[in-house]
Amino acid sequence: MDSKKKGIIFMWIAVILWGISFVGTKIVVEYIPPLTAGFFRFLLAAIALMLFFRKDIKYTKKEFFILSLTAFFGITAYFLFENSALQYTTATNSSLIISTTPMIYLIINDIIKKSFSHKIRYLGTFIALIGVSILVLNGKFILKLNPLGDTLMIGAVASWVLYTLFLEKLEHLNSNIVTRDINILGSIFFIPLVFLELKTSNTCPIFSLWLQPKIIIALIYLGVLSSALAYILWNQAIRLSGSRTVTNGIYFIPVVTVIADSIILKNYPNIYAIIGIILVLGGTVIAELKQKASY
Structure with missing residues (x-):
């Protein structure tokens, strides 16, 4: 099995775990x-x-700085923006905004590297985005715009794009160790936010409920x-198959959620969900028809 196929398998496992x-x-x-x-x-x-x-890596000052930025944007900032946004905007808006990540990453990455992808890749990525939109909207084009919430969700998109760009700068280091250190730093960056959240909460948390078996x-x-396994697989996938290909895997997260929902909760998809899934699959296949090209 070549490295690209192996990377795509890793991507799929991570997407399923995240979905x-x-x-x-x-x-x-709750x-x-x-x-x-x-x-x-x-x-x-x-x-x-x-x-x-x-094992440990002896990071240079520059590498540790990049590692810290990767951890902050990929873990702390992403979840800070996403969780905060969901307090103000709808899940539908959030899903649609997050679904623009592969397209935005593709554009920004091409601008930075001054090596533009083939128009077929842009077309396929756009088709997949339409598929996710149909899947999320479920035939009901009802969007309640919330400037604050939607802006925060855009912050989540920007955080994931920055995470991917910084992660690429650490490709020469051991991926598993880098992933471990990203999670450690991401957890540390969360600590002041946790104190602030618990201090400003209107109600005192019932800590005994945190020990319920289902919560554990x-x-x-x-x-x-x-987190641990999925981030390892995702980061390895980027190394093996390239960030442009792997980032499109984000489109499949809502697809996995729909499938899991129908299997676990018996909430079977309707025609809109089926059409959306087909477009996501088709768009992603089209995007991979042209790996690299320049105009």
């Missing part, structure tokens, strides 16, 4: 404040990665599988 993670997140945030839940999630991920990967199981899934 299912929405169920675990929904369970956890009892634990969002940012605090994010801290515990990545703390568990950091602990799991430290148990499996014990959900946190373990989010930390060990959806």
Whole structure:
């Protein structure tokens, strides 16, 4: 198996883990404040990665600075923007805005590298974006714009784009160790946010409820599988298959969520969901017809 195919397999596993993670997140945030839940999630991920990967990298000052930026944007800032945005805007708006990430990344990456992708890749990425839009809107074009919430979600998109760009600068280092250190730093950056969240909360958290079996199981899934393992696979996928290809995997997250919803909760997709899934699959295939080209 060549490295590109291996990378795509890694991408698919990460996407599946992230797609299912929405169920675990929904369970956890019913009892634990969002940012605090994010801290515990990545703390568990950091602990799991430290148990499996014990070697260290002697980072140069420049490398450690880039590593810190990668951790901040890919973990702390992304989840800060996303969780905050969901308090003001709708899930539909959030999903649509996040779905623009592959397109925005493609444009920004091409501008930075001054090596523009073939128009076929842009066409395929745009078709996949339309597919996600149909999937999310579910035939009901009802968008309630919220300037604050939508702007915060755009911040999440920008954070993930920056995370990917900074991560590429660390490709010469051991990916597993880098992923471990990203989770450690991301957890540390969460700490002041957790204190602020718990201090400003209108209600005192009922800590005994945090120890319920379903909360513990959900946190373990989010930390060990959806964060530790998924980030390792995603970062490896970027190295093996390229960031342009792997970033398009974001389109498949809502697809996985729809499939998981129909299997677990018996909420079967309607015609709009089926059309959306077909367009996502077709658009992604089209985008891969031309890997690299310049005008």
